[in-house]
Amino acid sequence: MTGTAINPDDLPFENSFAELPPAFYTRLMPTPLPSPYFVAASDKAAALVGLKAAELATDDFVAVFTGNSVPPRAKPLSAVYSGHQFGVWAGQLGDGRAILLGELKGMAGPMELQLKGSGMTPYSRMGDGRAVLRSSIREFLCSEALAALGVPTTRALMVTGSDKGVIRETVETAAVVTRMSPSFVRFGSFEHWFYRDKPDELRTLADYVINTFYPELTAEENPYKALLAEVTRRTARLMAHWQAVGFMHGVMNTDNMSILGLTLDYGPFGFMEAFNSGHICNHTDQQGRYSYANQPQVGHWNCYALGQALLPLIGSVEDTEDALDAYRPEFAARLDDLLHAKLGLATTLESDRELFDAMFKLMQDSHVDFTLFFRQLGNLRIEDTGNDSVIRDLFIDRTAFDAWAVEYRQRLRLESRGDCERKAAMDLTNPKFVLRNYLAQIAIEKAQNKDFSEVARLLAVLERPFDEQPGNEQYAALPPDWASHLEVSCSS
Structure with a gap:
């Protein structure tokens, strides 16, 4: 496909998984949602299959990626698989709320597009086949956040919503997240x-x-x-x-x-x-x-x-x-x-493991913020302890940090890079921005009131996790006190 606008009915789906024998899946159509609306889309994910986020916001694309309309070349199906859950054999599972439309070719090769939350399937067991706006936004944002961090992941194309009620711990509203991957085959597919x-x-x-x-x-x-x-x-x-x-x-x-x-x-x-x-x-x-x-x-x-x-x-x-x-x-x-890169070490010594272990013990003892610590570590200068206050103040036991910093500086002196070069390298591997739970919660609460602007803003920040992003410092801040009460579970 090209980057030009396309009618969703013309999406050139191919269906390699559907060419497997019928025992591997059930062919079925998605269950429509009433009055679906656009929530968010990822331009970077869309580009992988020759689409643009702006065109995904149109009514025709919202209908397709909610499951209300199926392009002619798609062959919707849900796959069967089994698996061990929490270490216990659970028997047959399968796509209980996901329907695969097919695959689209793009710059990174074919990508399967799957609608999560598109209705009941033969594998739903006691489930309702739906996803809620809360969990769909979380998956959408985190898929794209991890991709930007360089972590191998499935991708998230877009989220659509509907006012239809879905019962979890409380009554929430329904949503569908379109996720992409070269394949959704799992370990459990073979175990089955x-x-x-x-x-x-x-x-x-x-x-x-x-x-x-x-x-x-x-x-x-x-x-x-x-x-x-x-x-x-x-x-x-x-x-x-x-x-x-x-x-x-x-x-x-x-x-x-x-x-x-x-x-x-x-x-x-x-x-x-x-x-x-x-x-x-x-x-x-x-x-x-x-x-x-x-x-x-x-x-x-x-x-x-x-x-x-x-x-x-x-x-x-x-x-x-x-x-x-x-x-x-x-x-x-x-x-x-990865740890050598995070500490700005271009060479390797046998004693480095002791340095790493001491660092993690120090972090554990003071419950130091993981992301802030590594990002601030890049600001530490080899010969100047006068600028240590920001990172030092992350620790309860500042004296213990000082002692470790002496060892770290001694190790840095064995490197050939200066402070500026090392910081530049460390800033490319230690993100300033990650998807903290409280940031997702703020975006979710606004979205539940039909304000999707924070989802888009947060996505834009997370797509550039290693950049300084002046003006967005609030997205790198420590979580507020109220965030300590946030919990996520298997219903999330």
Whole structure:
């Protein structure tokens, strides 16, 4: 497609997933919402499929991306999958409130477009098939925020709303978020066929994923082992990215894990504020399975669940474990690279791990704001302690910070870069702006009163997280006292 205006009926959808056998999905139409309206769109996401945010605000596009009108070339469907939820086998799940329209080709290759909140499907179980404005805005903003941070993720094209009531903890209004990804196949998609003892379907799905998304693996002696190894590496790198920006997913079930190593299914997510390695962002997660500190090992556990599902294709336990062995070194190497960048270190020493560990202990003891600390760290000068007051005041135990800063400065003296060059590099990896819960809440409350301007303003800020953005300092501020009462759960 070109960047010129297009009639939504002319959207050139292709449908590779729909070409799989019927057992993999149910063909169905979205359920219309009454009087849908435009909430927000991402110009950067739209550009990936040759569209523009301005044209998405028209009534015809709102109808398509609410599910009230289906373009002729789309083949709407909901996919079946299963999964482990909170470590327990949950059996069949599937797209309970999402309908895939098809894929559009763009500058980054084909992207599937999926309507989340578009009505009940055969996989809804006891759900209503709807999404609410609150959670749709959160997913929209965070998808685009993580993309701007350089974290692998699905994207969010737009949000539409309707005044139709939806019951959660209270009565809320309905919304649909159109999300995009090269594929929405999950670890649980493979588990579904393994636990049903359907080897033919398992192989069909694996071949589809390899041929479509990992064609280079067809030349491998054991392409299924190679698939597991590559997905394991991608997942490990994703976990390192999450840890490095302080992102917590909240529901790392195997049905929420992307076969492409992308952040998938935004629910009760959160960005770390007052640092606590044991922080649980999901109010539903009473046992803390998906805490910040546990995310890397849960990512590894999920890869083992995928390995179990692929075992019949790989052929041996030894080969499966060999593929899974890629996780720990990949995670460690990627996180090490990211931490060195965050501290402005261009070289690596064995003693750096001690410096990092002492830093995180210091942050934990004083519950220092994660994002502010790393951003302010770039302002520290090697030979001048007189400008330390801003970062120093983040700490309860300022003397402990002073002692660590002495060690950090000694390490910086072993580098060849000066203060200005190092700060410039650190500012490219330590964001000034992240999607804090309270910022999302302010935008949501205005949107619930039909004022969508703050959603657009916040999106514009989050799309440039590393820039100083004079005039937008309030979006980088510590959360206000009232924000401490905000909670997100699996209904979010």
